[in-house]
Amino acid sequence: MNKFSYLPNTEADRKAMLDTLGIDSVEALFSDIPEKARFQGELNLPKRLSEMELNRYFNRLAGKNDNLEDNLNFLGAGAYQHYIPSVVDAIISRSEFFTAYTPYQPEISQGVLQAIFEYQTVVCELTGMEVANASLYDGPTAFGEAAYMSCAATRRNKVLVARSVNPEYREVLKTYAYGQNIEVVEVGIENGLIDLNDLASKLDDTVAGLFVQYPNFFGSIEDLRNLADLAHAQKALFVVSVNPIALGLLETPGACGADIVVGEGQVLGNPISYGGPYLGMLATTKEQMRRIPGRVVGQTTDIDGRRAFVLTLQAREQHIRREKATSNICSNQALNALAATVYVSYMGKQGMQAVAKQNLQKAHYAQKRLAALPQVKVLFTAPFFNEFAIQLDADLTYVNRQLLEAGIIGGYDLGTTYPEYENCMLLAVTELRTKEDIDLLVERLEAIL
Numbered sequence: 001m002n003k004f005s006y007l008p009n010t011e012a013d014r015k016a017m018l019d020t021l022g023i024d025s026v027e028a029l030f031s032d033i034p035e036k037a038r039f040q041g042e043l044n045l046p047k048r049l050s051e052m053e054l055n056r057y058f059n060r061l062a063g064k065n066d067n068l069e070d071n072l073n074f075l076g077a078g079a080y081q082h083y084i085p086s087v088v089d090a091i092i093s094r095s096e097f098f099t100a101y102t103p104y105q106p107e108i109s110q111g112v113l114q115a116i117f118e119y120q121t122v123v124c125e126l127t128g129m130e131v132a133n134a135s136l137y138d139g140p141t142a143f144g145e146a147a148y149m150s151c152a153a154t155r156r157n158k159v160l161v162a163r164s165v166n167p168e169y170r171e172v173l174k175t176y177a178y179g180q181n182i183e184v185v186e187v188g189i190e191n192g193l194i195d196l197n198d199l200a201s202k203l204d205d206t207v208a209g210l211f212v213q214y215p216n217f218f219g220s221i222e223d224l225r226n227l228a229d230l231a232h233a234q235k236a237l238f239v240v241s242v243n244p245i246a247l248g249l250l251e252t253p254g255a256c257g258a259d260i261v262v263g264e265g266q267v268l269g270n271p272i273s274y275g276g277p278y279l280g281m282l283a284t285t286k287e288q289m290r291r292i293p294g295r296v297v298g299q300t301t302d303i304d305g306r307r308a309f310v311l312t313l314q315a316r317e318q319h320i321r322r323e324k325a326t327s328n329i330c331s332n333q334a335l336n337a338l339a340a341t342v343y344v345s346y347m348g349k350q351g352m353q354a355v356a357k358q359n360l361q362k363a364h365y366a367q368k369r370l371a372a373l374p375q376v377k378v379l380f381t382a383p384f385f386n387e388f389a390i391q392l393d394a395d396l397t398y399v400n401r402q403l404l405e406a407g408i409i410g411g412y413d414l415g416t417t418y419p420e421y422e423n424c425m426l427l428a429v430t431e432l433r434t435k436e437d438i439d440l441l442v443e444r445l446e447a448i449l
Helices: 011-021 026-030 051-062 086-092 110-127 139-154 167-179 196-202 224-233 286-291 334-371 396-405 435-448
Strands: 158-162 183-187 209-214 237-242 260-264 280-284 295-301 307-314 376-378 387-392 424-428
Touching: 011 026, 086 334, 110 280, 110 295, 110 307, 110 334, 139 158, 139 167, 139 209, 139 237, 139 260, 139 280, 139 286, 158 167, 167 183, 183 196, 196 224, 209 224, 224 237, 280 286, 334 376, 334 387, 334 424, 334 435, 396 424, 396 435
Parallel strands: 158 183, 158 209, 209 237, 237 260
Antiparallel strands: 260 280, 295 307, 376 387, 387 424
């Protein structure tokens, strides 16, 4: 095999480049490196494999992993397994989308810009907000960026975040806050929801924003209207992190008084993929539009009066003075955003409602069946969506290991991030789980306990 065979250059191309440089070989490029500084001999690398051998090798490695196809999955906690219609992959795999970089030149990037514009429209429809950006890296990133927006809008440097928010989101928020000297104060939990008494003692006119999750990390549904009123009474912004699938049934955060809505868009047509790439959603009111990080694509008309798309706002350091930049976010997740757009468009209003209903009903069926076991206690009684917590009369590490041996991926161990909830399991039930799957989980769990 020619050692240059992976390059898209012909022999004539290479000769032309070498002639321009005035040298006769690629090796001459390294002539300034002393011979004694060069590595002599063969690198300690495995022998070369043919394409067939390489495929077999990686398939063997991949086979060592437990996966979501060969096991029944009841694990959520921030990343969720949903059915992805084949049309999603068919569209995002088209070369004009799959290989596109970034739409700096609108005159030749109309397809990508329109896809982003449609994505922004979808996010606004789902969240009930007035404007959305072109996406961010993931849900936790969007959560952190919302803190910058809140502090800039209120000229305050303290935010309150409910402990019922995903622990990873709270950790990213603290990392963001550290660099900007933002004080992060956590509010306690009561029956799986934000503790209103603790909130009342901490929410005052020094707070820039109140951050909650909807449904929250435990799957419980917070009272957004009440929380929005409490935040606004202190002239603080109200920030809500959402599960977009739940918005097929729940009232939109925008209708409940949210100022900024963020979320993880992975559930909209994007696979779990061992943790990424994911999709950070961010939407807000027109009042906060110029504080949005990243980009906003807008619709206009060209000189011939035809519909056209442009990058309307680009409030990052690369485009404006550093001190005026809202963020150092450098790009958007265009391909993941396109997958979300195709998913929501394909599902439509009725489809999104149907998926949300299945998540809701199946999760409640699972909780009811599990609660009937004598060794299981339901941890919270608050209303919930597709995730709920139970307490077991057994060591959770042992239980999950036994479940996995039976081909079931069990729930998240809450004790790893909430010490007060030792041997408590957070279970997620999506539309992919059948009644038979849930019954099997209950049967196996009963046998283990």
